[in-house]
Amino acid sequence: MMLQVEGVHTFYGAIEALKGVDLHVDEGEIVALIGANGAGKSTLLMTICGVAKARRGRITFAGSEITAERTDDIVRRGVACSPEGRRIFPRMTVLENLRMGALTADPERYDENLAAVFELFPRLKERAQQRGGTLSGGEQQMLAIGRALMSEPTLLLLDEPSLGLAPLVVKQIFEAIRRINAQRRMTVLLVEQNAHHALRLAHRGYVLVTGQITMTGTGQELLENPEVKAAYLEGGHA
Amino acid sequence: MAYLLQQLINGLTLGSIYGLIAIGYTMVYGIIGMINFAHGEIYMIGAFVAVIAFTAFSNLPLVVAIMLVLLFSMVITAAYGWTVERVAYRPLRGSFRLAPLISAIGMSIFLQNYVQLLQGARNKPVPPMIQGGFTVMQEGTFTVQLSYLQIMIVVTTLVLMAGFTHFINTTSLGRQQRACEQDKTMAALLGVNVDRTVSLTFVLGAGLAAVAGVMVTLYYGVVDFYLGFLAGLKAFTAAVLGGIGSLPGAMLGGILIGLIEALWAGYFSSEWKDVAAFSILVLVLIFRPQGLLGRPEVEKV
Numbered sequence: 403m404m405l406q407v408e409g410v411h412t413f414y415g416a417i418e419a420l421k422g423v424d425l426h427v428d429e430g431e432i433v434a435l436i437g438a439n440g441a442g443k444s445t446l447l448m449t450i451c452g453v454a455k456a457r458r459g460r461i462t463f464a465g466s467e468i469t470a471e472r473t474d475d476i477v478r479r480g481v482a483c484s485p486e487g488r489r490i491f492p493r494m495t496v497l498e499n500l501r502m503g504a505l506t507a508d509p510e511r512y513d514e515n516l517a518a519v520f521e522l523f524p525r526l527k528e529r530a531q532q533r534g535g536t537l538s539g540g541e542q543q544m545l546a547i548g549r550a551l552m553s554e555p556t557l558l559l560l561d562e563p564s565l566g567l568a569p570l571v572v573k574q575i576f577e578a579i580r581r582i583n584a585q586r587r588m589t590v591l592l593v594e595q596n597a598h599h600a601l602r603l604a605h606r607g608y609v610l611v612t613g614q615i616t617m618t619g620t621g622q623e624l625l626e627n628p629e630v631k632a633a634y635l636e637g638g639h640a
Numbered sequence: 641m642a643y644l645l646q647q648l649i650n651g652l653t654l655g656s657i658y659g660l661i662a663i664g665y666t667m668v669y670g671i672i673g674m675i676n677f678a679h680g681e682i683y684m685i686g687a688f689v690a691v692i693a694f695t696a697f698s699n700l701p702l703v704v705a706i707m708l709v710l711l712f713s714m715v716i717t718a719a720y721g722w723t724v725e726r727v728a729y730r731p732l733r734g735s736f737r738l739a740p741l742i743s744a745i746g747m748s749i750f751l752q753n754y755v756q757l758l759q760g761a762r763n764k765p766v767p768p769m770i771q772g773g774f775t776v777m778q779e780g781t782f783t784v785q786l787s788y789l790q791i792m793i794v795v796t797t798l799v800l801m802a803g804f805t806h807f808i809n810t811t812s813l814g815r816q817q818r819a820c821e822q823d824k825t826m827a828a829l830l831g832v833n834v835d836r837t838v839s840l841t842f843v844l845g846a847g848l849a850a851v852a853g854v855m856v857t858l859y860y861g862v863v864d865f866y867l868g869f870l871a872g873l874k875a876f877t878a879a880v881l882g883g884i885g886s887l888p889g890a891m892l893g894g895i896l897i898g899l900i901e902a903l904w905a906g907y908f909s910s911e912w913k914d915v916a917a918f919s920i921l922v923l924v925l926i927f928r929p930q931g932l933l934g935r936p937e938v939e940k941v
């Protein structure tokens with residue numbers, strides 16, 4: 403098992419954002435996490451990365467407990483995250499942002515990884531020397547994903563990668579995730595509002611409601627589940 | 641004309657020293673958003689280490705002695721800078737905004753008293769070591785002098801500033817430093833050890849202040865435990881003038897403050913020269929609060 407989250411409680415001051423979350427991701431899987439605004443999805447990703455600290459519970463990654471570990475140590479184990487809000491370094495160029503992403507990777511593979519990211523998002527190549535803060539929202543999203551890929555993670559955490567992107571680009575990104583997962587056996591935990599796309603892509607999914615997992619199953623099962631349909635899939639999608 | 645030239649030479653020398661100190665203010669502000677009021681004292685410690693080291697190495701050839709003094713002062717002063725952050729600021733991170741500021745003022749007073757107790761309250765002189773210079777021009781009875789020491793101070797400063805800028809802009813550590821400055825959480829999410837990077841910032845700032853301390857020791861030939869107070873304030877003013885948080889701003893601000901002070905002293909009154917720098921500070925804060933090279937508060941992120 404690549405990632406295991408057991409009974410995790412996370413607090414912001416007195417607010418309990420996660421109320422005993424259990425979840426696991428196997429090696430080579432794509433797992434989707436869906437839920438309404440404020441359910442705690444981003445909090446769960448941040449807790450896995452050690453940015454928010456679990457007050458109770460246990461998180462293990464590749465067999466080692468990482469619950470209380472420092473963020474940069476967790477990242478060095480092979481976790482990468484494209485966080486909520488993208489968090490591009492605004493006063494660094496696109497290229498510098500990508501180099502930051504490669505910090506924990508083998509320097510020998512930098513050129514190859516950079517070429518792969520540019521192939522995935524040709525727009526980033528055109529804008530290589532532009533400052534991150536002046537990119538459009540969609541371009542920043544591409545950069546955030548590209549930056550996460552630069553470290554060649556074993557576990558990739560994506561917080562709403564489709565946010566703010568044109569439908570065609572969303573399609574490309576989901577296709578890219580599928581390809582990376584298949585070719586490099588990169589394990590992916592994906593948070594999405596775009597539940598329809600996410601569940602179609604994912605092997606398995608979880609539904610998070612106000613800090614607790616209420617449902618889990620294969621992507622297909624959740625897609626067909628009437629409750630999921632009513633709450634997360636009604637209207638809008640193709 | 642000759643008189644003006646002389647003032648410019650003097651101002652540039654003084655400004656180099658302010659600029660080196662100002663970098664420490666601006667870098668620390670950039671990365672943890674606080675004014676390190678103990679930084680002037682760090683510079684003062686750099687000067688004291690220089691005096692002690694010059695005495696110890698007085699038998700060596702001059703060039704070797706100066707190199708060794710620079711090295712010693714930088715290493716020891718950097719250790720002080722590192723310690724100040726660990727002891728006085730890091731435990732307060734995440735506390736209310738004024739807490740580290742108060743701690744910094746406390747640290748500043750503590751270091752002054754500490755040096756006073758260890759080294760005594762009296763001036764410490766060093767014999768003049770680098771003498772002589774050029775006569776740049778002669779106008780009537782007035783000669784414009786450019787001393788070897790002034791050349792050394794300005795050249796050393798420019799080389800250090802260029803090297804430091806290069807380090808911050810192009811190396812991996814420099815990039816990590818800038819990443820922490822822009823978004824610590826994201827930097828950590830990419831594997832940057834944020835605490836270590838903050839420490840590095842204090843160490844580098846203190847190292848540059850130490851060089852300024854060595855230079856001022858050579859220039860004035862005397863140090864005392866109170867040396868850091870005024871110089872620290874002026875370097876801080878320089879950092880604000882240039883745009884606090886901006887590295888080229890600190891360098892430019894330092895040189896401008898030095899020039900302003902020298903011109904003021906030369907043309908108006910040397911007794912009021914300290915007022916000049918702080919009047920500039922007030923004007924800058926009123927008309928251009930972000931400083932000359934600073935960025936405006938709002939920015940798209």
Ligand SMILES: Nc1ncnc2c1ncn2[C@@H]1O[C@H](COP(=O)(O)OP(=O)(O)OP(=O)(O)O)[C@@H](O)[C@H]1O
Pocket residue numbers: 414417419437438439440441442443444445446486
């Ligand atoms: N820094 C914080 N301080 C206090 N409360 C917070 C903080 N961050 C999140 N919360 C609260 O924790 C809860 C979970 O937030 P979280 O950001 O994890 O939700 P989410 O599922 O990612 O929502 P969205 O889909 O809108 O991104 C929310 O009620 C939110 O208000």
Ligand SMILES: [Mg+2]
Pocket residue numbers: 443444445486561
């Ligand atoms: Mg969220």
